[in-house]
Amino acid sequence: MRLPSLVPNVLTALVLFGGTAWVGLALALTGAGPEGAHLLRALGALVVAGLALVVWRRFGSRSGAVAVVLAACGGLHVWAWSQAPSTERDWAPDLARMARADVEGSRVTIHDVRDFRYRSTTDWDASWYSAAYDARELTGAWFIVEPFSGFFGAAHTMVSFGFSDGRYLVFSVEIRREKGETFSAVGGLFRQFELVYVVGDERDLVQLRSNHRHDDVYLYPVNASKERISDFFLDMVARMNALHAKPEFYNSLSNNCTTNLVHHFEKVSAVKVPYDHRTLLPAFSDALAYELGLIETDAPLEVVRARHLINPRALAAANQPDFSRRIRETQARAADSAP
Known part of the structure; x- marks a missing residue:
């Protein structure tokens, strides 16, 4: 693979990896309490990663793959900010x-x-x-x-x-x-x-x-x-x-x-x-x-x-x-x- 085509692929892979890792952490940790991270919920990151890879490898669209991950990050950000803090919990x-x-x-x-x-x-x-x-x-x-x-x-x-x-x-x-x-x-x-x-x-x-x-x-x-x-x-x-x-x-x-x-x-x-x-x-x-x-x-x-x-x-x-x-x-x- 020639260098000019390698660089965009590497950058796309880094964005997909970083974005899906953030999605996984957001799903696992947002709203987590004493029970610990929501590991099953975090598996949603695999769905996002799979969809992005399909768009990139099957349809040849790097920008489309990046858009999938960014849309997931944006949606999760909105969801996370919808969580409300409280003064009523079972405190230490x-x-x-x-x-x-x-x-x-x-x-x-x-x-x-x-x-x-x-x-x-x-x-x-x-x-x-x-x-x-x-x-x-x-x-x-x-x-x-x-x-x-x-x-x-x-x-x-x-x-x-x-x-x-x-x-x-x-x-x-x-x-x-x-x-x-x-x-x-x-x-x-x-x-x-x-x-x-x-x-x-x-x-x-x-x-x-x-x-x-x-x-x-x-x-x-x-x-x-x-x-x-x-x-x-x-x-x-x-x-x-x-x-x-x-x-x-x-x-x-x-x-x-x-x-x-x-x-x-x-x-x-x-x-x-x-x-x-x-x-x-x-x-x-x-x-x-x-x-x-x-x-x-x-x-x-x-x-x-x-x-x-x-x-x-x-x-x-x-x-x-x-x-x-x-x-x-x-x-x-x-x-x-x-x-």
Whole structure:
């Protein structure tokens, strides 16, 4: 076969392969719950592939074969977007409640703040509470990055807010798992999970990750004015309430933990954040925050990272009432020694 005729055939084959693979994943994963992927439904991809091959090989129409696959992808896209997110499912116990807030000016009363005490990742004492906070009493914000062990570039990001009375409150944007369901980055592309703002105590959301999952956890003080931190806090509360009223699907690329934090930041700062590998791969999101001057820049990034790795302090402060103060001790000493 001559090269000029080989190239279109190779390109057509790549389109057919990629398109039918997407069809198979969409059929298998869209709407999948704890029961797992719909494998029988995914066999529909073979029908699409067979029809495309007939059009191409029997009728000699490469464009017709491509059109078959693209039409199937388009139809499935419409079908997938017809699936509605819900707040009423058989949720995993740690996600059984969804935080919401009553807002009166700067005063916010948040209900269902999570405050679990863990013996392991699967054994805990469950607890939720309601508490009032005043955005005028905010003393700072911290950007938290938890790289996932064994997964290059993958991470979870959170924000913690500190108040003048010594309390700290963490906002964690997560998938809302059903009982028996586990996270899948691929499933997160096909409307498999709802999105939830988990709000909790640092002894829950931070200690779970540092002391029980044994992932590295970095706690970076955010460089921002009190007014901007207040706006960020209130914007996160508003988004949390909006999800309570109108649920959304999580998306691994466009509606995840880091992209939501970016949207909040852009909204309150009018700064456009570049969407690159540091957003797509949140383990590098601290490099983006460093570039934007949102975290300390007085030393090379690797030095800043080492300074704010909290795991040894978190292990030493396990379950202590002053856990939040103790994981910040090195940061406080560094601030006191600054000129």
